[in-house]
Amino acid sequence: MEPAKQSPGRPRDSRVDDAIHEAVRRLVAEAGYAGLTMDAVAARARVGKAAIYRRYGSRGELVFASLVHGRAPQPLPDTGSLRGDLTALAEVILRAFSDPVFAAAGPSLVAEIRQHPDIAARFQATFVAGERAVVTALLERAAARGELPAPADPALLHATVLGTVFAWVFLLDLPVTPGLASRIAAMSAAALEHAEDR
Template sequence: MGRPRNAALDTAITAAVEQLLLADGYGAVTIDRVAALAGTTRTALYRRFPGRVALIASALAAHFGTDPAPDTGNLRDDLTELQRRQVEFFQNPVVAAGIAGLLGDLSSDPEWSALFHEGFMAPRRRSTEAMFQRAVDRGEIPPVTHPTVVSDILTGPLLLHVMLPATGPLDDTLVAATVDSALHLLSAGVREG
């Protein structure tokens, strides 16, 4: 076993990433600048993170967690609360400052995309899948065969409205529509091809 991670340094790194995003935008989040702000070295930072996307994934996980799905005891309420949390996520200044640049990096590099998915998206999707399974266990819906499709139905419209504000606001109407769409899919099942 190696040396345990330094929690104080992890906190300093997350704070540095957020500070740079808020002050100067996504392009400012570099290994050199994060290391300087966090009071560490480039070498120490590279031991933890292979680059900017890994830094961002770690900072988002630290700030927002990787288990967003609530357990209210009722699927509609769970989905509504999940969507409210997602709206808060997308409206957070840290996310707003970095999302366009991050999506640009992710769409241009499959390795970075896979790294971000594993570090941030996959755990959050597993949380949502667990929420669906609780609803199955309660008898609210049949077994879910394509949980990622339902997750995409929940998140995709919100992301569209963030990236193209002219499509409309992230509001209760959008939340209700995505919840209704997800409930329809979960109740009817997602058909193959």
């Protein structure tokens, strides 16, 4: 049965949100993703489980929102250039993925999402849709400036930057060095600038 969601228009208590997110961070750091339960989060945050389920439909959604961003990611700054905007995007993703607490949960979180179609569908409709909107806005600004020769695919750009960072941090275990975001942005910008509208 689908957990009850918070009714539209009902304001959330930010203190409860903060307590839940802090509880998740501490529990993941202590016990890893596998050891995290909704009961443990509720006890640590001193809230009822219903308060958690009104906000999140699964453990995966809860952990992602606590460690990366909420359902609506913050808009990226308009730096005035495609490469600058891409650098800002890469910096946000690198900062999230290189957080030691997220590093303890990230691979298991991805595996859980892949194994459960219902969780994957909610994840796509909330977090991925929010991120895709940010990437779409970035590309629309670049097109308005005349920086792109052809329409660009936001899903492909999103996957390119996200996948590069995920592989760098989790698969290759390479260090996140100064200037890495700019290098990822330069490669992504070059690919976009030379893409053909097929």
